[in-house]
Amino acid sequence: MGEFELIDKYFKVATQRKDVDLGPGDDCALLSVPPETQLAVSTDTLVSGVHFLPDMDPVSLGYKALAVNLSDLAAMGAEPRWVSLALTLPAIDERWVAGFAEGFLELAEYYNVALVGGDMTRGPLSITVSVKGTVPAGRALLRSGAKAGDGIYVTGTLGDAALALSHLLGRRTLNENQLAAVLPRLEHPHPRILAGQALRGIAGAALDLSDGLASDLGHVLRASGVRALINLDKLPLSPVLHDAVSREEAWQLALAGGDDYELLFTVPEEHRGVLDTALAHSGVKFTRIGRILAGEPGIEWQDGELPVALALKGWDHFA
Amino acid sequence: MGEFELIDKYFKVATQRKDVDLGPGDDCALLSVPPETQLAVSTDTLVSGVHFLPDMDPVSLGYKALAVNLSDLAAMGAEPRWVSLALTLPAIDERWVAGFAEGFLELAEYYNVALVGGDMTRGPLSITVSVKGTVPAGRALLRSGAKAGDGIYVTGTLGDAALALSHLLGRRTLNENQLAAVLPRLEHPHPRILAGQALRGIAGAALDLSDGLASDLGHVLRASGVRALINLDKLPLSPVLHDAVSREEAWQLALAGGDDYELLFTVPEEHRGVLDTALAHSGVKFTRIGRILAGEPGIEWQDGELPVALALKGWDHFA
Known part of the structure; x- marks a missing residue:
């Protein structure tokens, strides 16, 4: 044939x-x-x-x-x-x-x-x-629309696809139930089409998480000329990710593992009130994980009230 | 980097x-x-x-x-x-x-x-x-627009790119002048953008020749539900192709060599008169090489008045 x-x-x-x-x-x-x-x-x-x-x-x-x-x-x-x-x-x-x-x-x-x-x-x-x-016309969500004071949000949970991949690569061993829970996140990501459309007119900036939050958020910060504060204790992590790895490993997977295909978006304070209603119809959970700050592009990490120094690297296909 | x-x-x-x-x-x-x-x-x-x-x-x-x-x-x-x-x-x-x-x-x-x-x-x-x-809207040139009685035309010359490729593959040896004449046809094909636009409203069907005339014309014939008579003696062959190979080899290269990126198009008799003027501005030569016949999709080859049996095969990337 x-x-x-x-x-x-x-x-x-x-x-x-x-x-x-x-x-x-x-x-x-x-x-x-x-x-x-x-x-x-x-x-x-x-x-x-x-x-x-x-x-x-x-x-x-x-x-x-x-x-x-x-x-x-x-x-x-x-x-x-x-x-x-x-x-x-x-x-x-x-x-x-x-x-x-x-x-x-x-x-x-x-x-x-x-x-x-x-x-x-x-x-x-x-x-x-x-x-x-x-x-x-004129209503697309761009990476360049983040402003100081905006909240930073993500849909779904982070790090599950990377956890599944690390098992497939033999870097760690998940039990059957754990693998069954996270493998679909690697192989069958759900594009957040309805959520994206619902965010028009509400979100300031948006992108999808493919390379890992740390790397992808960097694109928003550079495009918008702002910096970010991320609350590590607010990162939406699945129960399986919690159980399977240490807290620090979970951060690594959630921030630099990649393959999440969730949306990251920023919302100005004045739109915060309509966010729940707007996203309710899309059936997607979302979590506030930090906020946009004025200043040079860069990310500050915080665990509760404590600053944290993280050494992370996003995925560069030529790195 | x-x-x-x-x-x-x-x-x-x-x-x-x-x-x-x-x-x-x-x-x-x-x-x-x-x-x-x-x-x-x-x-x-x-x-x-x-x-x-x-x-x-x-x-x-x-x-x-x-x-x-x-x-x-x-x-x-x-x-x-x-x-x-x-x-x-x-x-x-x-x-x-x-x-x-x-x-x-x-x-x-x-x-x-x-x-x-x-x-x-x-x-x-x-x-x-x-x-x-x-x-x-509504003015694109389709493969399905050929009708019995239409003339069949091609722009430029055929087979030069295939001749250059056969040299590079070591299947024959061209001299320096010959190679200099045909290599640009392989490496720098000119997309016939202006000619294509000029043919709107004039040509019945059109496509570009990438796999070789025999194979590509077949797409037009099947899409239009017609057959074709091609006059081999009318095929536009460059002087270099004439010199470098036999008549039969030239046909093979022109009909099944591929990589020509010339346009093949059909023109109903009633538009024949305006063709010269329409294409004059595009600076592209074109040649009438046959005509569309009623009947089952297929190609009849003719050299002068004589029918010719050709065994050709177009390029299928999985063949």
Whole structure:
């Protein structure tokens, strides 16, 4: 079975979207962008052995490849619409392709995202996904909108995906129940699409946590020209993370482990009152973990009232 | 130097485009799509050792990675606007990155395409480019628009890039002058952007030739439900190709060699008269090489008045 047949068999799905004028199969897809919106575009590559383990279940990998991209749209408060997929495979393994397509398309269907094109080529396993969505003009959540006095918030819990990965890499051993609790956080992150949209007009700044809070918060601080105080005792940690590792290790995983795909956002005091109501519909828990300070970009860590010196490093793919 | 520093140093260029509301550096780029247009999107991956030789000059590679994607926009008659670049590199080689960025951005600047985002990751060398452009609503050139009686045309000459590649692969030896004439066709293809736009309202169907005419024309025939008669004696072959190989080898290279990145298009008889004028401004030569017939998708080859049986195979990345 060749490239075209594989794509036809596993990736060709009829879309219900009225904004897809021409789907895969021509030189380009043709899409209708609604008036009074901005197009939001994000592209991410996942490489075998770097972003995922080579033996990762293809269904989970297909799901995750799309999820991490949708997470970028969530962080802008955008509505997902379309996705392109470039898949590079060492050889034709039809079962693998079928599994990957199943996981990818399951999530695409859940968020009504149309697969509008892409490419399938031979080479070392890697996946590049490019998602496109829209946001009402002028209402996107940017990294540059944090101001001194804003509260700093995150959705969900932090560090669970990194805990699962450290088990898979043999760096520690979780028991069966612990692994069952955290493995889905690594393999099936939930892009916070509804939460992101709900935060439009409320959050000052937002981004999604992919490399770890310490590194990712740094992007917000540099883009906004501010610094941050983080209360380590306020970090939302799951019971499993609490049980499995020491307090200091939990901080390390939560702050520099990466792969959380939760939203980090800042909220000015005057919007604090509407935050509960706005996020209630998204079904996502959120926690205030610190606040934005005036001054040079940098993070101050505090445990209760005590300053803490932390030596953390975020994930740089070339580090 | 890390991922972020490399991107900042070599890929951060200010754009003059007013339709880029937010460039690289946030979770998504934000773009303004003009009213009354459709968004045209195409994604292509180039893998080292599959689509290009591992020792290819990075400046040429950067140029070509963008050129082959722009060629897809050209084939739709679209106006290029934005591009995302996902670059996977085995290691940091700053000179290589600088060269790649030079070639890529030189072409981006030429067509006023803004680099609005992407990704840089560690892994086996591969490049995924996703271009976005717009076309006036309802006026894109599709593969499905060919009708019996239409003339079949191609721009430029065919087979030169494949001739150059066969030399680089050691399958034949060109002299210095011959190589100098055809190597640019392999490394610096010219996306036929202006020609594609000029063909709107004139051509019935169009696509760009990437895998070889025999394979690519097949896409048009299947999408349109028609067949084709191709006059081999009318194929536009360069003097170098004529000199370097036999007539039959020239056909093989022109029809199944690939990498031409010329446009193939069909024109109904009633538009034949305006074709010369329309394409004059694009500065591109074009040749009538056959016509569309009614019937089952398939190609009939003819040399003068004589039918020819050809055994050709297009390029399938998994074949």
